[in-house]
Amino acid sequence: MNDALPREFYDRDVVVVARELLGKQLVRAAREGIALGRIVEVEAYVAQGDPASHAYRGRTRRNAAMFGPPGRAYVYAIHSRYCLNAVTEPPDVPSAVLIRAIEPLAGVELMARRRGMSRPRDLARGPARLCEALAIDRGLDGWDLTRGERLWIAEDAEGTPAAGRIASATRVGVSSAADRLLRFYVADSAFVSKRPRVSAAPPGQ
DNA sequence: CTACCGATTGACT
DNA sequence: GTCAATCGGTAGA
Numbered sequence: 001m002n003d004a005l006p007r008e009f010y011d012r013d014v015v016v017v018a019r020e021l022l023g024k025q026l027v028r029a030a031r032e033g034i035a036l037g038r039i040v041e042v043e044a045y046v047a048q049g050d051p052a053s054h055a056y057r058g059r060t061r062r063n064a065a066m067f068g069p070p071g072r073a074y075v076y077a078i079h080s081r082y083c084l085n086a087v088t089e090p091p092d093v094p095s096a097v098l099i100r101a102i103e104p105l106a107g108v109e110l111m112a113r114r115r116g117m118s119r120p121r122d123l124a125r126g127p128a129r130l131c132e133a134l135a136i137d138r139g140l141d142g143w144d145l146t147r148g149e150r151l152w153i154a155e156d157a158e159g160t161p162a163a164g165r166i167a168s169a170t171r172v173g174v175s176s177a178a179d180r181l182l183r184f185y186v187a188d189s190a191f192v193s194k195r196p197r198v199s200a201a202p203p204g205q
Numbered sequence: 206c207t208a209c210c211g212a213t214t215g216a217c218t
Numbered sequence: 219g220t221c222a223a224t225c226g227g228t229a230g231a
Contacts, residue, residue: 043212045212052212053212054212078211078212078213079211080213083213085212100212127212128214171212172212173211173213174212175211
């Protein structure tokens, strides 16, 4: 059950992988112990025609992992914090899934210590919070997530959420391609980082 | 080399 | 809701 997902899982269309990553376990094994949580929010960054992607302007030192094989981690820094992606699709097709939030399942005390706070809901709600809680930094950039060591993704006993529980929305913090619905999250999870603006939905929704 | 700017977060009105 | 800290990446002089 805690086996790492195989390379073939990641070697598919990035949107398909993004949706199927919901409900999976993100597992981090470090010297201090194991910490893991259920993925509840992701964003897809596509290889072609996506100006919001770090790979849009071609390969650089930072985004090199996105151009590598599927199933590797792409870890980048922003505002002095780190964010984790899972690389998808074949080499030289630079697509990736940003892991935006997890629901802590085990190693909660360890996560709390790393975060310097303990409210479970806020431990890993957000891409950089999640990395802090799991001690993920650029040292794990390019790490092979299929090895089942240090950092990997595994099936969870609850399985993939039913399609009706999965919502899509615009990606957070991107100014280009802002209209595309490439964020996916478990609609009824309290551990999702951001909700879409309230729309003019009729009462009772 | 300098200048600009985020795939963010936490503090504050 | 608004706002700025903060620093690595990137582009350009």
